[in-house]
Amino acid sequence: MTVVYLSLTHNPFAIVALRGALAAAVGIVAATAWTLIRPHLKEVNKLNIAAFVDGAFLLAAVFHITPIRILLLAAVIDAAVPQAKKA
């Protein structure tokens, strides 16, 4: 299918449609963040969820820290303050 998509990039009509699809993919990526969080909403304090989500976003988008380091940091912080996550 990737090969088919690549071949479509030479067709001007397909390019226009593909641009719409690419925009939708951005929305899907952003919305996937919500689908990751949603199952845990009842179990975990929402402030703690916001702290991890916003903290990771800021570290990546503003301070350009690598994802692996951010994920490790999240794990370390959670291990340090496990009791704070109770709902």
Added chain:
Amino acid sequence: MNAFLLYLLFTKAIFTSFSGLASLPVLREDLVVKRHMLTDAQLDTAVVVSRTTIGVYVVSVGYYADGITGAIAGWLAMITPAGLIILLLRLFGRSVDHPRVRSLQQAVVFASAGLLIAASVPLAREAITGMVTAVIVIASILLMVLRKTDALWIVAGAAVVNFVASVAHIRSL
């Protein structure tokens, strides 16, 4: 690029995530930012391919990075956790439901969500080329979050909407 290195990069991304697209920020960091093997547009296209077919996006990303060899590396990385899970469950099966382990897993999932939002920013810069594509991004988010619409329909609908909007725009000139 060395196919084995590509396989290791994919495996790293998959092992540091707990579901599908959550591995995208790690892959973007390695393949787009550090090694310049892909552009944000190609990564975004790989997401489109995976959302409109039964394929998994790492295979598509692998194809963009290194052709058929890259796609095979992506596929191998995709099935590696499935093979290792048997061993891991045997070793740590009893620990999976332990509150501390579960809490740690949740923390990483929440951080993954933040990283996904951060990764979507540069993708949006590439994909948003005007008012219509901006509306498509917002509508896609709302449809997935509020209506739980299947991604396939969102991508297909967005393609049709952008095509119709472009035709209408050309006719109005």
